[in-house]
Amino acid sequence: MNGKLVIVTGANSGIGKEMTREFARRGAEVLMVCRNVEKAESARDEIASGTGNSSLRVVQCDLSSFASVRAAAEELLHLERRFDVLMNNAGIYLPKRRESPDGYEMMLATNHLGPFLLTQLLLPRLEGARVITTSSMGHKFCRFSLDHLNAEHGFFAIEQYGLTKLANILFARELARREGQKRGILSHSFHPGPVASGFAQDEPGLFGMGLKLGRMALRSTNRGAKTGIFVATSEAATKTNGEYWVDEKIAWTRPAARDPKLAAGLYEKSLRLTGLA
Numbered sequence: 001m002n003g004k005l006v007i008v009t010g011a012n013s014g015i016g017k018e019m020t021r022e023f024a025r026r027g028a029e030v031l032m033v034c035r036n037v038e039k040a041e042s043a044r045d046e047i048a049s050g051t052g053n054s055s056l057r058v059v060q061c062d063l064s065s066f067a068s069v070r071a072a073a074e075e076l077l078h079l080e081r082r083f084d085v086l087m088n089n090a091g092i093y094l095p096k097r098r099e100s101p102d103g104y105e106m107m108l109a110t111n112h113l114g115p116f117l118l119t120q121l122l123l124p125r126l127e128g129a130r131v132i133t134t135s136s137m138g139h140k141f142c143r144f145s146l147d148h149l150n151a152e153h154g155f156f157a158i159e160q161y162g163l164t165k166l167a168n169i170l171f172a173r174e175l176a177r178r179e180g181q182k183r184g185i186l187s188h189s190f191h192p193g194p195v196a197s198g199f200a201q202d203e204p205g206l207f208g209m210g211l212k213l214g215r216m217a218l219r220s221t222n223r224g225a226k227t228g229i230f231v232a233t234s235e236a237a238t239k240t241n242g243e244y245w246v247d248e249k250i251a252w253t254r255p256a257a258r259d260p261k262l263a264a265g266l267y268e269k270s271l272r273l274t275g276l277a
């Protein structure tokens with residue numbers, strides 16, 4: 001990947017950090033879009049010394065805040081470069097309902113609206129790029145209605161997390177439909193598998209406890225990064241657009257995740273919620 005410019009969100013830990021390490025190992029220049037700069041700088045230094053690639057740069061961004069996403073996009077656009085790959089990877093699971101600075105449920109803001117806004121703002125520099133979104137098999141465990149994205153009238157954490165991960169798949173599909181021909185964008189989503197990362201590890205709830213107990217049975221972050229790297233770099237992933245991948249293969253999704261009307265509706269609604277339309 002010499003000469004390629006890659007953006008990874010959530011590059012300071014877990015799957016994002018391993019994907020960054022692999023991109024760096026392959027010679028790419030990587031822009032590490034991270035909320036926690038101190039952690040990101042330490043990850044950057046570790047990866048640079050391990051791979052011998054020092055073309056890594058940290059860009060601060062809290063994806064839950066539209067103002068922060070806009071500032072980060074401005075910094076990225078200011079580079080006046082074309083991006084080859086955008087990995088929309090950062091994500092959270094929260095056991096309790098909290099609101100983002102813009103008044104949206106926090107998982108919706110961080111896992112879907114922030115990455116959606118970032119992608120839209122970077123579109124002019126994503127001609128011919130691959131945009132890969134980290135989703136989850138958790139997308140299967142939710143009811144999904146465009147009228148109840150914000151979980152204002154009842155919040156069940158696993159369901160809300162699943163809703164944001166279904167939104168990731170729908171977004172990837174609709175981005176492929178809208179921008180595949182127009183800008184040559186290749187857009188896919190993927191499930192990394194159950195990974196022993198920092199994900200939900202601080203959560204006091206049942207889900208967090210299950211993750212801690214089952215940690216030994218989970219995949220390494222390195223294995224978790226594989227499908228993302230595969231979709232971002234392989235020839236196989238260019239044969240189709242807008243798909244959902246698991247273990248380096250196109251995978252089954254529930255019907256809602258393949259519903260073109262829902263995908264278009266979510267895209268339109270996300271344009272409105274992020275203030276773009």
Ligand SMILES: NC(=O)c1ccc[n+]([C@@H]2O[C@H](COP(=O)([O-])OP(=O)(O)OC[C@H]3O[C@@H](n4cnc5c(N)ncnc54)[C@H](OP(=O)(O)O)[C@@H]3O)[C@@H](O)[C@H]2O)c1
Pocket residue numbers: 009010011012013014015016033034035036039061062063064065089090091092110134135136137191192193194195196197198199200
């Ligand atoms: N681990 C699994 O089993 C699993 C399974 C399926 C899907 N996934 C998905 O994989 C992705 C990566 O998760 P992971 O497992 O690698 O977990 P992780 O180790 O907790 O990493 C999550 C990353 O997201 C970043 N992040 C969280 N909130 C952010 C915000 N508001 N703005 C910017 N960055 C933010 C974190 O940065 P900070 O250091 O600032 O917190 C961190 O770098 C997520 O989208 C998750 O939904 C994970």
